[in-house]
Amino acid sequence: MLVGHCIHWIHGKLWPLLPKHIEEFHVALFRNKKKKNLFVDRVFDLFDQKRNGVIEFGEFVRSLSVFHPDAPEEQKVAFAFKLYDLRQTGFIERNELKEMVLALLDESDLDITTDAVEMIVDRTFDQADTKGDGRIDQEEWTAFAKDNPYVLRNMTLPYLKDITMVFPSFVVYSEISEADMAA
Numbered sequence: 001m002l003v004g005h006c007i008h009w010i011h012g013k014l015w016p017l018l019p020k021h022i023e024e025f026h027v028a029l030f031r032n033k034k035k036k037n038l039f040v041d042r043v044f045d046l047f048d049q050k051r052n053g054v055i056e057f058g059e060f061v062r063s064l065s066v067f068h069p070d071a072p073e074e075q076k077v078a079f080a081f082k083l084y085d086l087r088q089t090g091f092i093e094r095n096e097l098k099e100m101v102l103a104l105l106d107e108s109d110l111d112i113t114t115d116a117v118e119m120i121v122d123r124t125f126d127q128a129d130t131k132g133d134g135r136i137d138q139e140e141w142t143a144f145a146k147d148n149p150y151v152l153r154n155m156t157l158p159y160l161k162d163i164t165m166v167f168p169s170f171v172v173y174s175e176i177s178e179a180d181m182a183a
């Protein structure tokens with residue numbers, strides 16, 4: 001019953017306020033229409049399960065449930081994997097990992113040199129690619145996420161626990177803010 005109540009609340013109160021098209025999504029996340037960000041596009045794609053360019057209410061609720069504090073960790077791990085697998089090859093390649101690192105750094109105010117970025121990407125990639133075949137598969141990713149909980153840090157929105165709290169302008173925006181702080 002609680003879940004039903006929450007969904008009712010989201011639909012009535014929150015849903016009308018949310019951006020549902022990709023352009024609005026960009027603005028809501030980064031308040032910048034011009035900036036092209038792969039990360040935003042990918043989050044949108046993952047929410048937009050029917051791939052029609054609009055996030056429908058059912059899709060939104062299904063996707064958002066992954067971010068609930070009590071959602072099973074393997075769901076979060078799987079969602080994060082799809083997120084990082086930008087080109088949907090079924091593996092996270094080094095260039096994808098690098099683009100994610102760059103996207104997150106770009107949204108933070110940290111000034112990091114190109115060399116430092118390469119070093120972060122190399123170290124992260126080597127640590128994750130335990131089979132050494134140059135790409136991260138789901139099994140490697142699962143083990144990596146277990147050893148490095150920070151990977152899933154932005155996969156939980158604590159206040160989904162109390163959905164009746166007053167929401168900020170957009171839930172996913174807060175998720176990105178957390179990621180920025182972690183970067």
Ligand SMILES: [Ca+2]
Nearest residue numbers: 085089091093
């Ligand atoms: Ca890939």
Ligand SMILES: [Ca+2]
Nearest residue numbers: 131133135136
């Ligand atoms: Ca591998």
